Amino acid sequence: MGKKIFSGVQPTGNLHLGNYLGAIKNFVTLNNDTENECIFCVVDLHAITVKQDSKELRNNIRETVATFIASGINPKKSIIFNQSQVSAHAEGAWILSCVARMGWLNRMTQFKEKAGKDKEKASIGLYSYPVLMASDILLYDATHVPVGDDQKQHLELCRDIAQKFNNDFEVDNFLQVPEPLIQKEFSRIMSLKDGSKKMSKSELSDLSRINLTDSKDQIINKIKKAKTDPMPMPNGLQELDERPEAKNLLGIYASLTNTTLEKSIENFYGKNFSEFKESLSEILVNKIEPISIEIKKLLADQKYLDQILLEGVEKANLIASKKIQKIKEIVGF
Template structure:
């Protein structure tokens, strides 16, 4: 049986190497596997859980689609669409929010991290967005969802909601309970300036990240200035736990080369960072620079990007509309 795979990316601009290695590169592999049916969603409803400039949001939606295609996702093989265009997502989110329990949402650690100390001023959307994420997934009978460490808890909530709905309405397997697709090797990319912080577009210094729109010279300069320590590269994988910056750079190299961390350590053990950074710059440039050039080319063709979204909407809406109609019947609407 084919795997039905659903995943989404927020259109918040400045997609970076962390987004690519943590998600998009994996999307491309999933797209290329004939055993998979893939749906990739530009989740703009999730994006507005924090304030967005409307003009920037529209631009960022196009940039996200361009990044998908430039990275190698084929819109003829997979569905690429814009979440807000398919009204079933918002409608299903409300119905499922009447199934989800407050206690479940109170345990979501990502809300606590994003809301910070002043959570009373956080939006209700930021608090309840895992329910919308569940709606996204369940509307398409998704069997598998690629998730990183920060989304595992949300997928567990999705599974709980699916099971409770099925039990409450006594309809076995109406909602498919999805399984996680978790990369076993290194995938969490950290800041180039601080190995203890996740690479983020919100960090003030642009030197902390490699943007997918960076050119060759920018990439080389950022890797050259990336924080390291004074020791040679380690010879044992256990040493990385005490050397976060070294672990991050070795992890980036390993992810791009499809190596295990141990294989990379074996290759560079005892060597200095200048030699390693030169090799790392070469493979990052080889991987990212063609994507950067293609993104810029695609952004000049808004008609093409809009056609991808229109075609994707028609396919996604057909699936989601049928599912929401059945949900109406089950609930009693």
């Protein structure tokens, strides 16, 4: 039996290899399974938890849609839309925030990390956004949600909110309690300049990441300059714990070739890094260059991207508006 899948991506612009291997590649696999029903949301409401430039945000929304399609998500099979255009998301977030408990939100480690030392200056939205995420998921009766390590805790909160709503209003299974979909054999993608830091668009050096809009030459150059250590290629998993840069590059290779880290180590044991980097560059170019070319082509046709969003919003609205109407009736509105 097919799964009903919901997932959201923030329109931060300049999506990179970490976003592709951590989420988008998996979305494509889920989209290609004919039994699955997939809803992919550009979560622009989440994006404004920190201040955005309005023109840039509009461009980033389109770029995220272009990246989805260029990577292989079929907008005819899956729903692609932006969250702000379906009012049920914000309405649901308010109702569910009256069900969620302060103690639950206080345990969210991601807020502590993002707000840093000066929590007083963080927006309320940054604090309460896991409740909006719960609304996103629960409005569509999603059975499964693809999550990375950083979102597992938020999905647990979503499950708690669904169960509390069902219990409080004595409506068994009205809000579907979703299951997490964790990628098997996936390595977290780290910076090419520092294997202890996550690959991020906020890192100053562009050499720290492979952007999904990079050209063939840029990809080859970045892998050539990627940090390694003076030792030869490792001979086992244990050795990798002390060698974060080697672990990261091997993890990228394993994710792109759909093999295990052990198998990747086996393939290159005893060889030098330059030989391995050549193989990695070739695989990256084969995978990323066609996506990069297609993104640029799609971005040149804004009307087409806006049409995809418009059609997606209409489909999403049909589902979400019915669910929010029932939620309001249950609450007593």
